[in-house]
Amino acid sequence: MNRLAAAGGEQQGPAGLAQLDIERCMAVSSGRSRAGLASLSSSDTLMSFCEEEGVAMELRVDRSKVVGKGQYSTVCFATLERVGGKKRAGSVPCVLKIPHAGNLDARELGLIEAAALAQVGGAAAVVECFGLVNLRDADSHGVCPVRSWAEAGAQAVGGSGEWALVLEYCERGPCWEWMTANKAAMDAELFFLWARQLALALIALQSAGVAHSDIKGHNMLLDRSGDIRLADFTAAQFSPQALAAIKETCAELDPASYPAYTDFSGTIPYSAPEMLTPAASKAPGATDPHKADIYSLGVSLYTLFVSGQEPYATVKSSVEQMLLAAKGAFWEWEERHCLASLPHRLPCSTAPTTPLDGPTRRSTQPPSPVTAAATLAHAGLSRSLSLTLGGPSRPLRRRRTLKSRTAAPREFRTFLSGDPLPPNVEALLQSMVSPDPRLRPDAAEILRMLDSMEADVFEA
Secondary structure: OOOOOOOOOOOEOOOOOEOOOHHHHHHHHOOOOOOOOOOOOOOOOHHHHHOOOOOEEEEEEEEEEEEEEOOOEEEEEEEEEEEOOOOOOOEEEEEEEEEOOOOHHHHHHHHHHHHHHHHHOOOOOEOOEEEEEEHHHOOOOOEEEOEOHHHHHHHHHHOOOOEEEEEEOOOOEEHHHHHHHOHHHOOHHHHHHHHHHHHHHHHHHHHHOEEOOOOOHHHEEEOOOOOEEEOOOOOOEEOHHHHHHHHHHOOOOOHHHOOOOOOOOOOHHHOOHHHHOOHHHOOOOOOOHHHHHHHHHHHHHHHHHHHOOOOOOOOOOHHHHHHHHHHOOHHHHHHHHOHHHOOOOOOOOEOOOOOOOOOOOOOOOOOOHHHHHHHHHHOOOOOOOOOEOOOOOOOOEOOOOEOOOEOOHHHOOEOOOOOEOOHHHHHHHHHHOOOOHHHOOOHHHHHHHHHHHHHHHEOO
């Protein structure tokens, strides 16, 4: 799949999405490293493996090895192999996302995701897309060539062949599933790690004129090293400038022309209230899809680290859930039904400390979003990735020490791990899920706020 492919200014389009600003994205995506790739040395990355000029890629797939299956697609395990070139031959694991045959909705959703990942795939904390394959081209060994979006787009749009997306393999699976199996690991350190990475992802999306529109823990994946990936772009929205860039690459594709399959394409409990307002009653420019993504991210971080349960978990009626979500009542409802029931500490309790496994270097001044993004990318996210992520039988190992101090009255609430939930972190989450989108911080502000908060939470 072609990487971020067009440039533009910062002017806002009528859809509320920023024009393309590719320079801001490239710094984020160009240095992302990967760990533990099969048949490659630790110095190699998927980027260097797949982007050698003039080298073809082939996919070896076994459709019987199903990773997951949904309403519109099936995900199978596969292997990418390099054909020719000066670099030594090798292979990396990947997955193949196959839209269900004969289902027009599934095919069009797959095309929307392909177009979105052509714009942002591989940016910081966004799942990598290597291209498309036509499964009808597979030989007797199940091997077929990987094609770029520019090369395969017209055929895929025209319905010629059985096209599928080739995506990176995130072996730890969805964050939601990992959280449910590792609640004791959902602590302050992991919160700052994931929140920072996801803020970087939203900066990249906004720069490319793309909104995800279905952010939740189920659509976030974890790779082997614990890095997070924002995935499933089937509900993506595009700015006019992004749509123009898509048409430059594939004139046959116009995602805006596809009819809606349901009344709402996101997930209602995670959705911003303005996105649930009937379209007929919305004033032009009244909604900003990026601010809606911020809302969904706030709900997602809260459910992953504080409540450990779905939004409006005890509301059984889908109608009542819809009404609550449309009012933007998430924080008020959680305050009444979840936060109030969280375990409280005694007034004399202090924030726990843990052994420092290694030195952590930190900046004394909050960097700009672009500088922070580039620094994290080229340093392998060394500042935030200061832990070793284990599975159910291998617990997380901390590298930073929480400051030991007497907890304030509002600090008796906790993360799922039992770490105190600092008032400023709670205030950040509350601002992200404000019913008024004007009061929500943008992704760059969130990144700066996290920088400032870390000085209060962790030892230098």
